[in-house]
Amino acid sequence: MRMSQGGLIDRGRILNFSFNGRSLQGHPGDSLASALIANGIRLVGRSFKYHRPRGIFSAGSEEPNAMLRIGPEATAEPNTRATQTPLYEGLQARSQNHWPSLEVDLLSINNLLSPVFSTGFYNKTFISPRKLWPVYEKMLRHIAGHGRAPGQRGPEQFEQCFSHCDVLIIGAGPAGLAAARRLASTDLRVVVVDECERPGGWLLKENTSIDGSNGTDWCDRITRQLSAAENVTLLYLTTAFGFYDHNLVALAERLPSGAATFSQRLHRVRAKQVVFATGSIERPLVFANNDLPGIMLAGAARAYLNQFAAKVGQRMVIYTNNDSAYRSAVDLSDAGVDVAAVADLREAPHASAIARLSERGISLYKGARIAAHGRRHLRSVRLCHSGSEQALQLDCDTLAVSGGWTPTLHLHSQSGGAVRFEPQLDTFVPGTPKQATVAAGAVNGLHGLQECLDDGERAAVTIAKRFGLVTGAPNGRSIDPSNESVENQLLFDTDCPAVKVVNQHKARRRGIGASGKYFVDFQNDVTISDVRQAYRESYVSVEHLKRYTTLGMGTDQGKTSNLNGLDLLAGLREEPVPKVGITTFRPPYTPVTLGLLAGQSQGAHLSPTRKTVLHAKHEQAGAVFDFNGLWLRPRCYLRHGETEETAIGREIRAVREGVGMTDVSTLGKFEIQGADCAEFLNRVYIGNMDTLVSGRCRYGLMLSDDGMVLDDGTVTRLDQQHYFITTSTGHAEHVLQHLEFLLDVLWPELDVNLVAVTEQWAGVAVAGPASRKLLRQLAGSDTEVLESVPYMGYASIELEESGQCIKARLLRISYSGEMAYEIYVPAHSATHVWELILNHGPGFDLQPYGMDAMDVLRIEKGFIVVGADADGRTTPMDIGMGAMLSKTKHFIGRHALTRPAMHESGRFQLVGLQAVNYQDGLFEGAQLTRLAGDRGYGASIGHISSAGFSPLLQRHVALALVRDGRKHLGQTIYSQDPARACPTPVGVTIVEPCAYDPEGARLRR
Amino acid sequence: MQEIRCPWCGPRVQTEFEYYCDDSLLTEVWGSEAVQQNLDRVFLRSNHLGYHQEIWQHTHGCRGWLRVLRHNLTHEIKESQPLGSNPVVDKDGRMQS
Incomplete structure (x- = not known):
């Protein structure tokens, strides 16, 4: 319900949005969660496993329940926290994990079957028969889970950038702003980030005043100062989600683009110093049915009131173990909400807190234990307390709970910093940092406003000193205290939180109704019973407990549940919490869209594409391109009406019978x-x-x-x-x-x-019996030089065409087994030379040939490709090149070849393969076995490393690495390629690698 | 992503560099018949917990070589020293004369 005044929303403008198809209205300044609350919507989702109804539980990044699918149906982003989504015009939100609808979810049968679905149930129940696991898995995935991945690519745009700064301040609450203000007066480059739409942190959510003005005005004033300072950058809607080596912090910035969608930017910030002003997160209490919609954190209840002018209910009860929740009682009561009672777990709350309640006529129950009741929504609480033997029932639609505050240690811990247990607060706080960081404010366990502001200032001074700045130094290299006096208005008092978990057995004895579930982790549906069961089954380490029960493993990473789980485990182990330890914090702090991590490196931009200088010529000639590493190279050149197969055959014939040319610039x-x-x-x-x-x-x-x-x-x-x-x-x-x-x-x-000089020299290979005759036409006055170049010879020649001369390097080398020349020219004359050769081609039926033809030509000859026919386990002896090893000199790798294992039998050796039945195909990657058969044919004895169809031999030719292959020449083995072209084994004969012109006569003509 | 100081270009992000090999690979006795010694150098390197002398190249920068003293658990980089001759290009990509 929206209040008629107050809050940081713009009532002058209306934003239309929808939830599950229902049209609703909100205002600029609203989050999706506050707009839903203002519209009286309480049920926003169904839980992970039991499909229990759930409502909005928090007002920040810790939200475990209100995870919605946002955006148009086809591209909706799942698991988006409503609490962190600023409202925009036309926003479409849908709830998830229910069937057929949110209100009537038949899958909530799981709730009744919960004894079956205890911890680790699927590991135990669905273990046999093993074959059926895929069926079980599919079924389980249908009934338990969160949102579905979108079916289509969304309209979002992502980009990435690097930033550098002297100081990165994470969190723009009181401590962060105080630190930023102090550092703004220096010449240090400061970046301040905050995950919310506007800076202020809890100052926006509390009813406080600083220096006579309210907290929000103070924030605005400081923000204006910071915006005016040239050395300060402010980033809003920006989550620092990961802390990495050497003070590298990853930020996800959500940018409003148009009205309908957010684009995001990933910043990688290398900061010389980092201030963690990350604040703290309120902890829930654990009692029967503590997950009913209508139950939320006490801090969130007043945050919705103060920041968004949205009342979370009409009649509420507050349940707490510390003083902070008394502020909620005061704020909500002053706003006209009927606060029926404050139930305090403690026997003796502070006198000042009690006084504030009695001023407003709110009942206080000390030593209280409660249980919540209701089916789809909270209807009442049953309560017992130390003042009476009788349990009593309070009707209410809202229950605000507070179990104390947990410092947001995530980034500090990710940076390798130690954590220290603070018994006074019953929680962990940052200990000695590992990298260049300082923690300030509530993250240090401080909760008074003055304390937080002072701590921010202290952090700024510490940082300034690290940069060698001193108070009062001249020329701007100084850091001076601000003159502003801050009124000592507490954010809230803190006290040692007592019990956080209602004892199940006691609750039953006291008759408050303890039959419901006691949730520790809302997002993953982990209850007290699950933790107890894990303990009984010996999962007594905190890391084991996490994996076994999935406590703290949801997209919220247990922001509200970890410490309660830890307390519970410590109790079971009868050991103090610090002895039990804490699970490791890992990035990201909140989930990060994969698209953001990919940035622009998607599709064609995943990796750079290298094109040779002759690329346009290949396109003209009808090339079909394919990647060879990063290079885009022609596979073959299609003529009108040709298939790739016939084109490749034609190109191979041209080289074997006439002349062909190919681009070898990529070498x-x-x-x-x-x-x-x-x-x-x-x-x-x-x-x-x-x-x-x-x-x-x-x-x-x-x-x-x-x-x-x-x-x-x-x-x-x-x-x-x-x-x-x-x-x-x-x-x-x-x-x-x-x-x-x-x-x-x-x-x-x-x-x-x-x-x-790979890029500076282009290369064209001219291959085939007619290659010399063709080149004679181009050699002009250098014809004699051309004629005299022997096989494996080189000459520098000038190619002539209508008076123009191009100096070229002519190498008579061959990768095809035919007489062939490689012509290297400076890259800028490559297209000209390509045309020159092509223009003389018609008389010789010259044809350009691509990679596929080149591959078959070299396989026919038994020429290797290093990387395919020789991998990182292949010696020169294995590929039949042992004779090349020099005996008269030392070379890299020589000593390693003297090891006995390099000469023993059992090595994979290069051989050729020929199918027993000529029609059978041989394909790269097929495994080779001694026996045929689809089962029990024994281990692989090698694989086909290169293969192709030879049109001249009218069969497939292949090279293979086979164990002791040379010893088994002439034997028949089997090629197994079940996943691809050949469902049945193909008999192949081991032959010499060279299948064509083994004497090499054609090379030397 | 670590930050490595290139002795020629200054601090740069790790992705500009490539790890090449362990420092011990520099100790080959070239051409000698000390076969076992050279094989041990290749195959029996120490993989201790603590500081390692590593050879890196500023591949996507000046292509200079550096010896980095780095802790393999904490990733702390104690020092990075120039190795071998000057790189062929300076930090702006210009060829050195």
């Missing part, structure tokens, strides 16, 4: 110059590179320190002290780092300069 390319190049390459590659003469190329294999193949590629000696080396596409970055490490760190004495 890693390096230039090496200096007097010690030969020595350097000798150390890096397994073969002898010092014998390589100018004008010749050599295939090289490099190993890691452990003797395994790291990469392969070619080395070309351009000149006496000038080399050009290529690496495989996928390993270019890794090889660069490897070589840089060797040159910069290990062998700085070598006179070698290394430059990566």
Whole structure:
């Protein structure tokens, strides 16, 4: 019910919103929760397991019950706390976890069946037969849970940024604002964040006054000062959700964009110092049926009144174990709510508190124990107290409870800071910090307003000192005390909270009705009985209790329940709370949307896309692209009416019978110059590179320190002290780092300069029997040079076309097994050269070919791809390159190859495979076994590492790594690929890797 | 995400760097026939709780190398020292002359 005046809402404007389809109205300044309360809505959801009716319980981030689906049906965000959602025009909210409706939820049958659903029930009850678990799981997930994930991508926009500051103040309540005000006068860069829509924290929710003005006006004044200060940044609706290494704090900022949706921004703030002014959260009390709608935290009841001018009920009872709830009695009674009684668990509340009640004629019951009654809503409480033997019944629609205050330790604890138990407050407070942080205000267990303001100032001075600022220093590097005097108006008195849990047996004896459930954790439906049962079953560690009962494991991470659970466990163990310990706090403080963590790195922007300089040419030629690492490369070039299969076949034939050309610009390319190049390459590659003469190329294999193949590629000696080396596409970055490490760190004495030129040089391979004839057309005056280049030779030539000359590096190397040339040109002339070659093509039926054709061509030849046919467990001997190992020099990985295990039997060796039945397909990733059959065929003895269909051989060709494969040449084994193309095993014969032109005659023509 | 001080560029976020190897890998006796010693260096490194000498590269920065003394439990970085020759580019990405 809305009050006619008061509160921080703009009554001049109306915001329309809906809840479960019902049209409602609120005002700017409302949260969704306050607007629902103002509209008299009490039932907002059904509980996790028992489907019990639940209402709004709190006014902040600790809310366990009021989790709604917000937004249009298809993209609604589930599990959104109504208490933290500012109201906006057109907001659509829906309750969750019920069937068929919120009011009539048939699944609440679970509540009656609760003896079956005790702690760990699904681990015990649904354990056999094991096969049926997927069925059980589906069923259980239907009946227990929270909201559903949206079916479609929402309209939200997410972005991410890095920020840096000297001081990050988390929380803009009294302590945070006091600290910020002091630091604003220095030249330190200060960022203040608060999860609410406006700063003030509890000052907005309490009826207080500072310096003669009320708390809200004071907040506004300080905020204006801070906004005016150039060195201060204020962020609202921003939750500091995680504290990470080296003072990195993650902030989720919700930005109003338009009216209908919020976009979010993730800040990663590296702060030199952090102030935790995170406040505290009120604890509930545990008694029978303490989860009925109408029961809420006492602080929340007055927060809705003071900040939102919304009355939570007509007739209320207050149940407390400390003085803070007396403020709720006073505020609500003054606002015209019929406060029937205050029931205090303690025998002797403060005299001043008692006086404030009697002024208003509110009854006080000391030593009180209560139980709540009602079906879908609180109807009454039954109460017994030390003044009478007789239990009495009080009709009411609202019960405000307070079990004391728990400091919001989350971020302090995440930062590695120690926690200390404060017996006076019966809770943990921050201990010695681990990183550069200070805690200030209520998080330190302080609850007086003056104390909190003073503590904020103290924190500011501590921080200032850490930056070397002193009071009264000149030139603005000073921090001076504010002159403002603060009236000592208490937020509330604190007292040692006594019992928080009503004893079940005693309650029954006293006749207040104890048959209901005593909830410890509302969000996950964990009751006292569950905790007791866990204890009986030996889950006596606090971490075990959490996992077994799920206490504190909901999206609220037990903000209201952890300490009560802990108290209960300590009682069962008959040990003090600090001995029992506390569960670990982990990020995030409140749930974070996955989209926010992904930011802009979604879809095509998940990773960068690399395109070669010839990309446009490939597009023109009808290329079908695919990713090769980050590179986008043509798989094949489609002609009109062709399928990919026929295109690939055509391209392969062109290379084998005529001539083809392909873009090899993605290969890693390096230039090496200096007097010690030969020595350097000798150390890096397994073969002898010092014998390589100018004008010749050599295939090289490099190993890691452990003797395994790291990469392969070619080395070309351009000149006496000038080399050009290529690496495989996928390993270019890794090889660069490897070589840089060797040159910069290990062998700085070598006179070698290394430059990566992958992007600077483009490469085109021209392959096929007619390749030389084609290039002759382009070589112009260098025709003779071209003719004289031998297999594995190099020459610098000039390509000529209508008077234009392009200097190119011509390497006669082949990855296809045909006579072939790789032509490297500076990247800016690449398209011109591509066109030049293409223009001379028609006479030779030249065809561009893509990755797929290239793959089949090299598989036919038994040429490997490092990463597929050699993985991190493969030695040169395993791939049949043992003969390349130099016996006359040392190289990286040589010692590791001398280990006996590298030469023993049982190693996976590279072989070729040929299907026994020619029609059978062979596919990459298939496992190989000795026996056929769909069961009991034994362990895998290897896998197919590369495969493709060879149109010339009219069968699939494959390379495989097979255990002792070379020893078993000619034998038949089986390819098992049940998950993909071949449901039945395929018999394959182990053959030599090279299936085409094994003598290599075609290469050398 | 840790903060690492690059000896050439100043404090930078961890994602700009790549861990490369343990400091002990720098001690290879090159070309020697001290096979066992070199194999132990590769395969038998200490994985103790406490400070480790680590080799990092400022990969997405100046590409310089650094030796970082880091605690593997607390992630405290005690020091970061330049390693090897100067990086080829400065902090603004310009080539060093």
